[in-house]
């Protein structure tokens with residue numbers, strides 16, 4: 001692959017550091033965490049010590065880098081097929097929300113411990129009754145003197161079991177629909193806040209995805225994040241970054257698994273020939289290379305524009321739609337070239353094939369991405 005001009009030398013040095021962290025601290029244990037359905041909190045502390053969390057935030061609140069550093073953490077986890085590690089939701093969503101919309105007091109209260117991996121972040125928007133249509137949420141935060149009373153239920157929440165801090169989207173003015181939603185920071189341990197068991201998913205098993213319950217939780221007014229009734233627009237602003245993160249994850253995963261499949265098919269023999277030598281294999285791999293190369297150019301362009309603060313919602317939707325749909329298609333073809341070994345969980349391709357499926361759903365489904373793109377036509 002040609003050198004990627006979006007990254008500077010300091011980014012590439014950081015990539016080496018992240019790659020070592022993944023090799024030493026994650027890969028040896030990943031199968032155990034998949035069986036456990038959760039990643040231990042101790043890993044987060046090690047990631048914090050290594051400067052892998054809150055990469056984009058200034059050193060008082062993070063690792064003092066830029067979004068290029070965040071992209072490298074995402075890419076290296078994806079290259080290692082560790083799609084269940086929830087660092088990006090923590091750093092690039094929850095911490096990012098707090099940094100962007102929080103008061104000085106809120107930043108100081110939560111961000112240093114999040115940068116250190118001592119407090120893990122989750123974001124709770126989806127509910128059992130609604131996901132794509134966020135304005136229909138029913139979780140309610142009712143003002144009560146100088147407090148809010150939070151009641152409702154959230155589901156499919158990444159990092160839910162581990163979370164020490166959850167940013168919750170709730171309705172503050174039910175009659176106003178999308179213009180009546182607000183964000184709240186809810187700390188673990190508050191009376192009335194409880195978590196369900198880790199949900200049994202078909203993939204991304206190392207990720208602790210949970211239901212969360214709020215039973216008349218008393219929230220001090222200083223738990224409101226950003227402006228009252230502006231929650232929907234705050235979320236919409238941040239979704240551009242979230243969707244780019246998902247697209248970057250898909251792009252890096254495709255490239256790594258393509259390389260792995262080239263290596264596998266060069267080794268594996270059938271009928272006295274390498275699987276790589278069949279024209280079908282070579283054409284499948286050539287198609288995968290040409291598509292992923294095209295995707296890389298667009299993703300790096302989006303990344304460069306995001307680093308300059310210029311990526312818009314439509315191009316982020318185009319990136320997510322194309323990258324995740326391509327990820328699904330190509331991983332299916334690459335798995336086929338592994339034969340039965342492709343279906344075994346010990347092979348990265350099989351795990352990644354299942355893990356990839358969620359990426360066309362979360363962060364806004366492919367259908368919602370098409371709606372966003374179509375609206376711009």
Ligand SMILES: Cc1cc2nc3c(=O)[nH]c(=O)nc-3n(C[C@H](O)[C@H](O)[C@H](O)COP(=O)(O)OP(=O)(O)OC[C@H]3O[C@@H](n4cnc5c(N)ncnc54)[C@H](O)[C@@H]3O)c2cc1C
Pocket residue numbers: 089123124125126129130131132133155156157158159201204209358361362363364365366367368371
């Ligand atoms: C592994 C995983 C992790 C997740 N992590 C989080 C998290 O951390 N926080 C969080 O808040 N949520 C999380 N989610 C939830 C995720 O964001 C939602 O599942 C997603 O937004 C879709 O919502 P839904 O499941 O309610 O599906 P629905 O909204 O019910 O959609 C069902 C189907 O209808 C389609 N559809 C809906 N509206 C339209 C439309 N207007 N036009 C055309 N088709 C439409 C959808 O594309 C989908 O195919 C996670 C989900 C998964 C699977």
